Amino acid sequence: MxxxxxxxxxxxxxxxxxxxxxxxxxxxxxxxxxxxxxxxxxxxxGAYSNEADIYEPDFQTTFFGPNYAKLTQIKAKYDPEDLFIVAAGVGSERWDEFGMCRV
Missing domain, CATH: 4.10.170 (p53, subunit A)
Structure with missing residues (x-):
């Protein structure tokens, strides 16, 4: 506890x-x-992600902690084309700040 x-x-x-x-x-x-x-x-x-700062520079650790690597694997399996993206979400670091272009 x-x-x-x-x-x-x-x-x-x-x-x-x-x-x-x-x-x-x-x-x-x-x-x-x-x-x-x-x-x-x-x-x-950590942080409460429903009131998260989408500009958090270390969102992977702050929002997802030790689970980020596993979540990245899950996303790659079920969304290999990155169809579903969200600011400060799993895999969003592969996109520009507007979520429009891969970086």
């Missing part, structure tokens, strides 16, 4: 904010605020 704690962190911006301003807020959270939470939680704390 392990202890668990859930924390929901949110930020907001004016409805007139530009995409550039919104991305600045997102970048600040991802590079500064999230690092503090990760220090507090320790390694491999």
């Amino acid at each position: 392990s202890d668990s704690l859930g924390i929901c962190v949110a930020t907001g911006w004016d409805s007139s904010a530009s995409l550039s301003e919104i991305n600045t807020y997102r970048h600040l959270f991802q590079t500064a605020h999230l690092a503090i939470l990760e220090q507090l939680s320790g390694p491999n704390a």
Whole structure:
């Protein structure tokens, strides 16, 4: 049995904010605020994927942990053409940021 704690962190911006301003807020959270939470939680704390950041740089570990390799094998077996893709999902690192072109 392990202890668990859930924390929901949110930020907001004016409805007139530009995409550039919104991305600045997102970048600040991802590079500064999230690092503090990760220090507090320790390694491999994970994330609740229904409220996941699709820009999470290490989504494989954060969202899927030690299961990612097996999930990749399963996806290759049942979806060998990568017909089903989703941002920050299994195999999405093989696609561009829009999910339109293989990289």
